[in-house]
Amino acid sequence: MPVSGLPPYDTQNIFARILRGEIPAKKVFENDFAFAFHDINPQAPTHVLVIPKGPYCSFADFSASASEAEIAGFIRAVGTIAKDLGLEAPGYRLLANMGEHSGQEVPHFHVHLFAGRPLGRMIPG
Template identity: 55%
Template sequence: MALAYDDTNIFARILRGEIPCDKVAENDHALAFRDIRPQAPVHVLVIPKGAYVSFDDFAANASNAEILGFTRLCAQVCMSEGVDLAGGNQGFRAVANTGHHGVQEVPHYHLHIMGGRVMGPMLSRQG
């Protein structure tokens, strides 16, 4: 069962201009801005402008133009933030938390791009 999109979520409000953000980049299909609680020296969120709840919702339902625009903006952010491998940099982590088990805090698809330091293991071992 798909979760209905809630247009009162904070990212929808940012997209409508109701809440400011520290914008990094934007195109017709996506917006990138700095996380307000950064977990790394580089911590940028990339969100589609369409009403998608999660990665799987976006991947299944977004148009080809939306997917391409989102993906290209992610690449642009990596380059401008100096974490892209093509630029000779050291890399980054891209994370999309999804649903309750993924600890998704905002019900609007968003990709965290984090870098500027070694990120450590992705998961800790739990018995």
């Protein structure tokens, strides 16, 4: 059931198609709860997208509708990916966009994992 005010999940969005194997992706990680792959237009030397396997259009949808196991499994997957890629010591940034004002381009909840160089301030002051 979609969160009030949000559109229903679009089963033809690019991430849903990647999950179904219809579109190739350079996989970084996969478990029962998450799939991670390299962004095709990286904004940093390391730019990985991590998506839940369930049909959630946004963080609001995911946090309200996913099971506790899905939420915990997804969050743990993000931590595992960062550790496995050796990003903990130098540092990394997680970013999740939600909605038009944030610039969310794909209506499937996802986080961007950026690393590989100093990233500077999040929002210029």
